[in-house]
Amino acid sequence: MQISHFTAAVLFSVFASVVFGITQRNTPREMMRYGLYCFAMFVGGVVAAGWVMWILRR
């Protein structure tokens, strides 16, 4: 099995966000919100880090 860097990062974010959401909050609504927040932070961090590396490379 071979996947791209981005796919690997997104899959990682999905699974980690699900576990963080369930374990770090008490109500289903809060779990959903926190899970989505974590996912957005993970993917946003990946994109931001990608741009930083692109700038450093130039």
Place this chain on the structure above:
Amino acid sequence: MANSTAEKAKVAEPPKPEGQPITTMSVVAPAVAWLIPGAGHLIQKRWGRGLLLMASIVTMFGIGLALQGRIYRPNGGDILDMLGFVGDVGAGALYIVTRAMDWGQGAIAHATADYGTKYLIVAGLLNFIAVADAYHIAIGKKS
């Protein structure tokens, strides 16, 4: 005067610690949660949470193996290998089965194999968090 002294003595008495009572579930739930990811929630009838945790952790571990990630052994010698082992062993039965079947040898030929190694470690670490959550539910700290 005597009453006053007795009252002061009562006030000065340190409060008794409110420890959580040790119940069967508070011991069994974390153990089962470690062995089978998500099962600690399932035995406490948190069906949705348990299934989601199980699906996430098992899938992550499975993808790690499919990416030809490396499974760490306890006697790696290197401190980083030992930390990797701590992460891997968190996956419980998944780790035991993988070792028994001699999977997870790691393929240095592929760049993505390193992702696989990280997936395996993080799946175990996420299961540790799920174990703690199962324990908190068992002792009534979380609903």
